[in-house]
Amino acid sequence: MAAPVGAGAVIAAPHRRRWLWSVLAAALGLLTAGASALEVYTPKEIFVANGTQGKLPCKFKSTNMTGTLTSVSWSFQPEGTDTSVSFFHYSQGQVYPGNYPPFKDRISWAGDLDKKDASINIENMQFIHNGTYICDVKNPPDIVVQPGHIRLYVVEKESLPVFPVWVVVGIVTAVVLGLTLLIIMILAVLYRRKNSKRDYTGCSASENVSPVKQAPRKSPSDTEGLVKSLPSASHQVDLGSLDPPEVLTGLVGPQSQDPEACSTETQGPSHICAVRPLRRTSQ
Numbered sequence: 001m002a003a004p005v006g007a008g009a010v011i012a013a014p015h016r017r018r019w020l021w022s023v024l025a026a027a028l029g030l031l032t033a034g035a036s037a038l039e040v041y042t043p044k045e046i047f048v049a050n051g052t053q054g055k056l057p058c059k060f061k062s063t064n065m066t067g068t069l070t071s072v073s074w075s076f077q078p079e080g081t082d083t084s085v086s087f088f089h090y091s092q093g094q095v096y097p098g099n100y101p102p103f104k105d106r107i108s109w110a111g112d113l114d115k116k117d118a119s120i121n122i123e124n125m126q127f128i129h130n131g132t133y134i135c136d137v138k139n140p141p142d143i144v145v146q147p148g149h150i151r152l153y154v155v156e157k158e159s160l161p162v163f164p165v166w167v168v169v170g171i172v173t174a175v176v177l178g179l180t181l182l183i184i185m186i187l188a189v190l191y192r193r194k195n196s197k198r199d200y201t202g203c204s205a206s207e208n209v210s211p212v213k214q215a216p217r218k219s220p221s222d223t224e225g226l227v228k229s230l231p232s233a234s235h236q237v238d239l240g241s242l243d244p245p246e247v248l249t250g251l252v253g254p255q256s257q258d259p260e261a262c263s264t265e266t267q268g269p270s271h272i273c274a275v276r277p278l279r280r281t282s283q
Contacts, residue, residue, distance in 0.1 A: 037144045038060060038061070038137060038139055038142035038144065039061040039062075039145070040059070040145060041058070042056075044149075044150070044151060046152055046153070047152075048125050049125075049157045050125065050127065050156055051124060051126070051157075052125060052157075053121055053122065053123050053125070054121070054152065055120075055122075056074070056120050057150075058111070058120075058148055059116055059119075060116050060137045060139075062137075062142045064141065066116070066139055068092050069138075070140075071089065071091040071137070071138045072088075072091070072111065072113075072138075073088070074087060074107075074134065074135060074136075075134040076102075076133055076134070077132040077133075078128075078130075079131045084134055085100050086100075087100040087103045088103070088120060090118070095107075095109050102126075102129060103129075106123045107121070107122060107123075118135055126154060127154050129154050130152065130153060131151075132151055134147050135147055135148040
């Protein structure tokens with residue numbers, strides 16, 4: 001007996017729904033994986049004195065709480081090589097040191113997963129420990145992670161930098177910024193002073209120039225008083241027999257025997273010049 005015409009469409013419908021739900025679940029999983037990326041933070045480089053303990057700091061950030069599935073792995077890439085060797089593993093509160101000879105009986109756990117800390121200590125560091133250290137953290141479902149890399153230098157105690165590199169960089173940056181701000185402030189002050197001088201000199205001459213006071217002129221009536229104030233001489237002069245211009249030229253003016261004594265630049269406009277000898281009047 002043949003099946004109804006619409007039966008095939010009814011049977012295929014559930015398969016289509018399952019396929020659609022599978023696609024949605026896969027897309028949701030990809031989005032969740034992208035949002036659940038774990039970030040690891042380590043310094044770029046550190047310096048350790050030969051024969052001392054060195055701490056390799058490693059911090060991480062995760063969107064999920066740490067738990068029994070959280071694990072930490074450390075690897076070492078010797079100087080001058082491209083391959084790395086795993087020498088330490090931490091999981092569920094247990095330490096699993098590797099058998100790599102350069103680190104045997106030297107590694108100790110120095111982190112705290114509750115504080116997102118995955119640091120370790122290395123005792124009695126030697127020059128063979130120069131190289132790159134890799135910190136890798138897994139915290140399911142946060143498993144997409146870019147491991148942190150530390151470049152470690154083992155140096156003599158005399159060669160150990162007084163300040164870490166990041167401290168020196170910070171100090172230099174602060175000094176440069178401070179000098180830049182100081183220069184900007186100085187330029188701003190000079191600019192304001194320049195503008196203020198320009199505004200002051202821009203006013204009209206009538207506002208700046210004060211009226212000059214001129215010396216009072218002597219009236220002809222004062223001539224007799226000036227003559228009377230002169231010291232007496234052995235020869236008497238009859239002012240009545242002289243014309244007024246002759247009297248004045250004999251007392252004041254360019255006919256003085258000492259022309260320099262009449263200079264207005266040194267004596268002033270109101271100075272009286274030396275009296276030249278006058279002719280004797282007839283008795």
